[in-house]
Amino acid sequence: MSKPAPQRRADARRNHARILAVAEAEVAEHGAGASLEQIARVAGVGSATVRRHFPTRRALLESVARARIDALCARAAELERGEDARAALLEWLGDVVAYCASARGFAAAIAVDGAEPESVYENACSASLERAGAPLLRRAEAAGAVDGGVTMSELITLIVGIALATEHHAAPEAQAERLFQVAVAGLSPAG
Incomplete structure (x- = not known):
């Protein structure tokens, strides 16, 4: 029996939700080439945080x-x-x-x-x-x-x-x- 996936910390869940909300707006405005750095900036997180949540x-x-x-x-x-x-x-x-x-x-x-x-x-x-x-x-x-x-x-x-x-x-x-x-x-x- 496999063990359940670990729960994300509350701040990680908030970061994920904020990054996703910003990404939706940026992609809607700029298309698939929306800047990951801009997404990070607007979401108030570092680029590494964006890449940790979304590796590609x-x-x-x-x-x-x-x-x-x-x-x-x-x-x-x-x-x-x-x-x-x-x-x-x-x-x-x-x-x-x-x-x-x-x-x-x-x-x-x-x-x-x-x-x-x-x-x-x-x-x-x-x-x-x-x-x-x-x-x-x-x-x-x-x-x-x-x-x-x-x-x-x-x-x-x-x-x-x-x-x-x-x-x-x-x-x-x-x-x-x-x-x-x-x-x-x-x-x-x-x-």
Whole structure:
């Protein structure tokens, strides 16, 4: 039987919460490249304290994105009960696009960065989304609504690309939605 993880001291919990709150604001304003030093300064802690709580930029971005990831995962579970498998998958993917486009830094939090699969710092956000969306994709494949062989990882990568490409657009949400619709429809005319 493993022993429980040690409780953090009260000041460490406060520092963690303060760093995370400041990081959310900084990432929203400056995107995934928000300065860790600025986050430390505004939070009133040293850079080493930020790095102790968040050893990598990815760890910080994932923590900032966690609430959004959890909401998207819950949404996928809700949509699994829908009758139209294609519509459910596309609605969920559209929700992911909207979240990515509306929150600077979110796309970077789910982007694959080449971390080793066994790494402690593997992309937990992307992995959570892939697990949540996989049943929707399998259902759509089984219904013949999506070509077999498409992976959820590929779909998340496509969304990340759309969000990153539109991040600095005058209307990022609208442009991301438009590009997503182009990707869904393909380039061939209906017929």
